[in-house]
Amino acid sequence: MAQRIELLPEHVANQIAAGEVVQRPASVVKELLENALDAGATDIQLIVREGGKTLIQVVDNGAGMDRTDAELSIVRHATSKIRKAEDLFQIHTMGFRGEALASIAAIARLELQTRNGDEALGTHLKIAGGTLESVQETVVPQGTSIQVKNLFFNIPARRNFLKSSKIEYRHVLEEFQRVALAHPGISFKLFHNDSEIFNIPESKLRRRIGHLFGSRMNDRLVPIEEETQVVKVEGFICKPEFAKKGRGMQFFFVNNRYIKSSYLHHAVMNAYEGLLRPDTVPGYFIFLHVPADSIDINIHPTKTEIKFENEQSVYAILRAAVKHSLGQFNIRPVLDFEANQNLETPYNLRHMSAQLPQVEVDRNFNPFREEATPSIQRKDSYKASGDSWTALYEGLGEGQYQEGAKTHWIVESDAPSEGLFDEGAMDALADVASFQVDRKFILTRVKSGLLLIDQQRAHQRVLYEQFLENISLKEPVSQTLLFPMKLPFDRGDLEILTEMNESMKALGFAMEEGSDGDVIISALPVLIPDAEVGGVLEELLTNWKQQLGTEGFSEADRMARLLSRALSIRPGRVLDTASRQALINDLFACKDPDRSPFNKKIHTTFGVDELEKKLQ
């Protein structure tokens, strides 16, 4: 078989943007994975130890190399992928500099085992610091395995620059995700420190996103699709209510190559305008396909930046495509995340004093001439104060009053809509006797009979609304701890905590990952007593994992629910008179005092007639 690798002519080599290929373990991962893809692999395994600092290994079932190619592969500017300068502008493969393996071999211990389909035996090379130490024949399956050990072992300065294994691992993981997303048709495995992190079969993009980021992603994705002469756009975008604070799941791929582009990101953000809560960024997995000669991917040595010939058109088309998907799938503005609750008023409005909107009316208007239609429908009654109330026009009903030339519309107040208690009873409630039944229910008297309240559900409702209120405030009410708490968690839990971190922050938590898998908590929502934090977090994690009864809600909402469950008083807890009254008061000050956040009935009344019947 003819040698496939040739040295690039010097001038071509010089045309290639200079730059270090290897900055950290993740850069090695990227190069090795891309080589495996270029070799036509359909199954790729990535094995790393200590975030890649001690070991990075990629095993593929691709074409493999013969002995000569294998030896050449570690020579700078040896590549089988381009031959002449013009080829630089027609790049379809991932690697094209022919310098990755050479660079890696120069700064680590590298072992390469490979066999191509034509040969019975494979080749095993050992290289350290750029020096070929041994070449052996070996029995291996077709494909290539490259092991990179002790990165920067011969450059202590660079080695010391590496971050903790945890941080390096995060970068490795990101690289893995990018490659796996771009190639859903290929199966991947990832092992870290001997534990299997991912084992993902070949699938369609949607499922691949689920494999990588959790199956709940499925409900959050909206497909995006647009094809024009300039660019073809496809992939998925996330519904706006799942947008998160800070960057997270934002992926652009151009011709299947992951790229960073603040310009394209801007186009997407622009399309979401008006749909996002402040400071949140939606996730997206967007694939752009353009003719290979209309882009220049060679402007940055790590190849994550790109220049389009038709930049402005790409921007406009991308924005239109995102807008179209958001519109087509009927994604309405969700500035308010509690949208599907019967909680229509944003909580922070509750802290503002009510102002009556002023409406100018045509005083010559005579409603008796035409059909008069009352424009405000109100369900409960209210008392209009004093003299200003003049119902001038029957047809306009009681929703407004006249003052000078102006008609004031009276807007429904925040008063509890239940007419459960006697007039004025809300204030006087403290005087009404209440009893605890079975340490589970509170029984009290109301105007029409007896009211039975489930104490835990009531408390859940109260806490839930308080948490929501806290979230909707710009600055969540939180207490900074004098002595930050250190709580140990295992790796899996840590990942979930990281996932929850944004919503936790919104609630008033301040936590960060400590050195050894500890979580350091420096501030808490005021609603959570210090002593309860550990237990609350444990319970939160368990419920979060099980997605208990919270499907389809925003993350913040879900968090508020779970916290309300975790903190609520349990059956069996004795409540003194004051606590019972406070709970009843708080419950009926809630927007929805009837149902718990988990949609369970909170209270019921036994009418006097019902009681009478029972005694017949």
Ligand code: ADP
């Ligand atoms: P580039 O990918 O830019 O060509 P590299 O230094 O990454 O440069 O690789 C050099 C050459 O080694 C590649 O062109 C390819 O021919 C060969 N090679 C590297 N990795 C593999 C692999 N996993 N399978 C088959 N061939 C490989």
Ligand code: MG
């Ligand atoms: Mg390469």
